[in-house]
Amino acid sequence: MNYKYSKEQLNQGDVVSVQLDKQANVLLLDPLNYSKFRNGKQYKYYGGLAKVSPARITVPYTGTWYIVINLGGANGTVRYSVEIL
Template sequence: MNFKYGDGNYNEGDVIVVKLDKQANVILLDPTNFSNFKNGRKYSYYGGLAKVSPFEIIVPRTGHWYLVVNLGGYAGTVNYSVSVISNS
């Protein structure tokens, strides 16, 4: 599966804002679930199919997170940018 990702430390309540040029899956994963995602195992996530841009995800708890953007197995590429609105 092709996907793009970034990672960082975020605080509970931070808002991750993703601007996309087309519909895509945008998911937020903790380190364990990111590992499961990469290895084809069952995983839990926040976010989902972003049909509109910008797409926002609220960070559920403070920690290290991975933001993944993909087209769900479809061909093509998606251009996106990410910004964070800090809760602190």
């Protein structure tokens, strides 16, 4: 699976804002679910398919988070930037 990610220490209530140049999946994963994602197992996430940019996801609790961007198996690349609000 081809994807990009960023690992961040985030606080409850922070907003992850992801600017995209095309439609893509934007997922917010805790460490356990990121490990499941990487290993092809069933996982839980916040976010999903971002059809408009910026995609915004509110952080549900304080901790380490992975912000994952992928094209859901489609070919190509996506340019993006991440900002924590």
